[in-house]
Amino acid sequence: xxxxxxxxxxxxxxxxxxxxxxxxxxxxxxxxxxxxxxxxxxxxxxxxxxxxxxxxxxxxxxxxxxxxxxxxxxxxxxxxxxxxxxxxxxxxxxxxxxxxxxxxxxxxxxxxxxxxxxxxxxxxxxxxxxxxxxxxxxxxxxxxxxxxxxxxxxxxxxxxxxxxxxxxxxxxxxxxxxxxxxxxxxxxxxxxxxxxxxxxxxxxxxxxxxxxxxxxxxxxxxxxxxxxxxxxxxxxxxxxxxxxxxxxxxxxxxxxxxxxxxxxxxxxxxxxxxxxxxxxxxxxxxxxxxxxxxxxxxxxxxxxxxxxxxxxxxxxxxxxxxxxxxxxxxxxxxxxxxxxxxxxxxxxxxxxxxxxxxxxxxxxxxxxxxxxxxxxxxxxxxxxxxxxxxxxxxxxxxxxxxxxxxxxxxxxxxxxxxxxxxxxxxxxxxxxxxxxxxxxxxxxxxxxxxxxxxxxxxxxxxxxxxxxxxxxxxxxxxxxxxxxxxxxxxxxxxxxxxxxxxxxxxx
Amino acid sequence: xxxxxxxxxxxxxxxxxxxxxxxxxxxxxxxxxxxxxxxxxxxxxxxxxxxxxxxxxxxxxxxxxxxxxxxxxxxxxxxxxxxxxxxxxxxxxxxxxxxxxxxxxxxxxxxxxxxxxxxxxxxxxxxxxxxxxxxxxxxxxxxxxxxxxxxxxxxxxxxxxxxxxxxxxxxxxxxxxxxxxxxxxxxxx
Numbered sequence: 001x002x003x004x005x006x007x008x009x010x011x012x013x014x015x016x017x018x019x020x021x022x023x024x025x026x027x028x029x030x031x032x033x034x035x036x037x038x039x040x041x042x043x044x045x046x047x048x049x050x051x052x053x054x055x056x057x058x059x060x061x062x063x064x065x066x067x068x069x070x071x072x073x074x075x076x077x078x079x080x081x082x083x084x085x086x087x088x089x090x091x092x093x094x095x096x097x098x099x100x101x102x103x104x105x106x107x108x109x110x111x112x113x114x115x116x117x118x119x120x121x122x123x124x125x126x127x128x129x130x131x132x133x134x135x136x137x138x139x140x141x142x143x144x145x146x147x148x149x150x151x152x153x154x155x156x157x158x159x160x161x162x163x164x165x166x167x168x169x170x171x172x173x174x175x176x177x178x179x180x181x182x183x184x185x186x187x188x189x190x191x192x193x194x195x196x197x198x199x200x201x202x203x204x205x206x207x208x209x210x211x212x213x214x215x216x217x218x219x220x221x222x223x224x225x226x227x228x229x230x231x232x233x234x235x236x237x238x239x240x241x242x243x244x245x246x247x248x249x250x251x252x253x254x255x256x257x258x259x260x261x262x263x264x265x266x267x268x269x270x271x272x273x274x275x276x277x278x279x280x281x282x283x284x285x286x287x288x289x290x291x292x293x294x295x296x297x298x299x300x301x302x303x304x305x306x307x308x309x310x311x312x313x314x315x316x317x318x319x320x321x322x323x324x325x326x327x328x329x330x331x332x333x334x335x336x337x338x339x340x341x342x343x344x345x346x347x348x349x350x351x352x353x354x355x356x357x358x359x360x361x362x363x364x365x366x367x368x369x370x371x372x373x374x375x376x377x378x379x380x381x382x383x384x385x386x387x388x389x390x391x392x393x394x395x396x397x398x399x400x401x402x403x404x405x406x407x408x409x410x411x412x413x414x415x416x417x418x419x420x421x422x423x424x425x426x427x428x429x430x431x432x433x434x435x436x437x438x439x440x441x442x443x444x445x446x447x448x449x450x451x452x453x454x455x456x457x458x459x460x461x462x463x464x465x466x467x468x469x470x471x472x473x474x475x476x477x478x479x480x481x482x483x484x485x486x487x488x489x490x491x492x493x494x495x496x497x498x499x500x501x502x503x504x505x506x507x
Numbered sequence: 508x509x510x511x512x513x514x515x516x517x518x519x520x521x522x523x524x525x526x527x528x529x530x531x532x533x534x535x536x537x538x539x540x541x542x543x544x545x546x547x548x549x550x551x552x553x554x555x556x557x558x559x560x561x562x563x564x565x566x567x568x569x570x571x572x573x574x575x576x577x578x579x580x581x582x583x584x585x586x587x588x589x590x591x592x593x594x595x596x597x598x599x600x601x602x603x604x605x606x607x608x609x610x611x612x613x614x615x616x617x618x619x620x621x622x623x624x625x626x627x628x629x630x631x632x633x634x635x636x637x638x639x640x641x642x643x644x645x646x647x648x649x650x651x652x653x654x655x656x657x658x659x660x661x662x663x664x665x666x667x668x669x670x671x672x673x674x675x676x677x678x679x680x681x682x683x684x685x686x687x688x689x690x691x692x693x694x695x696x
Contacts, residue, residue, distance in 0.1 A: 048680075048684075049679060049684070051684060052683065052684050163574075165570060165573060165574045165577060166529075166574060168570055169529075169532055169567055169570045169571055169574065172536075172563050172566050172567045172570065173532065173535065173567060175559070175563045176535070176539055176560065176563050176564065176567065179559060179560050179563070183546070183556035185556075186550070186555070186556035188546050188547070188556035188557075190542070190543075190546055190556065190557075190560060191539075191542065191560070214630075217626075218623050218626065218627075221619055221622050221623050221626065222619055222620070222623055224614065224616075224619060384660075386654065386658035386660055387654060387658075387660065387664070387668050389653075390649065390650040390653040390654055390658075390668070390672075391650065391668070391672055393626075393630065393649065393650075393653075394646045394647075394649065394650050394672050394676065395672075395676070397630075397633075397634075397642075397646055398642065398643070398646060398676050398680055398686075398688075401642060401686065401688060402680055402684060402686045405686070405687070407634075407637060407689065410634050410637070411634065414630060414631065414634060417630075418627070421623075422528075425524075426524045426525065426528050427525075428528060443559070444559050447554055447558070447559060448553075448554055451553045451554035452553060455552070455553075456549070456552040456553045456554070458554070
């Protein structure tokens, strides 16, 4: 453990890696701050820029963008009621209300401090858990891999949001898109419709840029926007009472976020929602939640940062992305010739531990950047979107070309952009589609290998205890939430029926 | 009639966009299933190249049909007081389109709709132009066309923004990363 930590420190503390870590968290803050970008978009459009870097440097920067954007997204949620990222949607409730109550600076400070504390707490968990899980996963054969991918898909759909069935469908559509091109292990071209360009499949980065960058930009134009609230340096000073009230929600949020972030497919958005709900149940000022409470900011903020860090556990140790953005990061690993999974810890220890340790320095830099500089960053919200979005489109197209090196890639970006816009416009979740797209090739490989192992009998999955446990967990993850929802609904109806005022309705 | 029945909220009609979108997905599922079967579901008693497309396509088809059935038949949503209930209402509020007459960009809802179409058209035009003037210049034209034509921004600032974008992209992607961007018939950059 200490050896690994030392190796990580040596790698992360090289001037080059520290510099690009700083660049990553800085850009992440800016990206998260600006509505219409978000961590997934940021990582997707900046991935091509990192192609000439060493893998560890590039991944440190890209990961910095990811967790940096969590900080930035909170600022725009608090000051603009427009979340820069889906994980900060909940902050538009109490964070924005605090800002409207004249405590914008305090909300920003609580957000930065609780994020930092949560990140550091969960980082320790990450350092402790990632390798044992990877070591355990080394014993996995194809049936176990198949089972864990199914579990990943099941948890994705479980946490898809309001409409679980729609999430399931979008994850399956993602799987289908991943099958375009020559089938792995077969000479058969699938869904190519005679196009030579489609034989090698759809360029992952191009699809991501289209779905996230173009889709989000067009959706922002459709939505319109709101004027930001001003925050000054003086406002950043927290009262003792505010600081005291933020402690418990921060640790509750960190614990919840870590637990959810570890699950493949769950991610920061769900964590922040759940944390807000938890504060509504157990928080001391739960009745005031929604009116601008410290708890409504500290809890979700700690939770989404904890989950963002913890989502690297399934990503690095199992090769199963924990969220939409880590799915893109997983794609980045593959572009750099690395395969995330249990072997990564054995084959590239300096990279893994360097990356994990860089999170600590990244979060430290973020605190130093965000605590005193939040009002300065907030000025970026005044940057006219009319100039910003054409530049995002420009960068998206040129970045996609840099990865694909052909004109067809640009048409893929365009088509994926149209799809992304329509999905956002009509409320079809994008994240399950991305995760399906990433898990597709892994699922097919595990499926083919399991089929070979069992001589065509896929039921051998149930003959192996670990695989059977994962499949059972997947079924449970699939069935339990709708069941719980129905039970909750029936209870709520019964409660409503028992209320005395309903007697008047009856009458 | 029981008390529970009297407080049951009314069922909502599904939105047309939801219905059309889900029907499109059902059609995609059906096509994928048929094509998947054509690729060969099994190969020598083992999983064949069409296995996963068939299973996935059939799954999309069935799930889409179930979703359509849910839209019409599912019990109406009630506040269950669950952990996600408060957050879901926040998400809904955040996702709502600004209904004010003019947004912060000074546009009405109709103008925003037109702007989206114009941006789509400009992007497509820029991609078609690549063969003629090259990638960097055509993307530059796209930025200029959007800032001037769609956003109605001042000429000088629009030109400076475009020049900055083209210059930065040239330095990063062509000089720095050595990306061989197409220069088109014009052959400049």
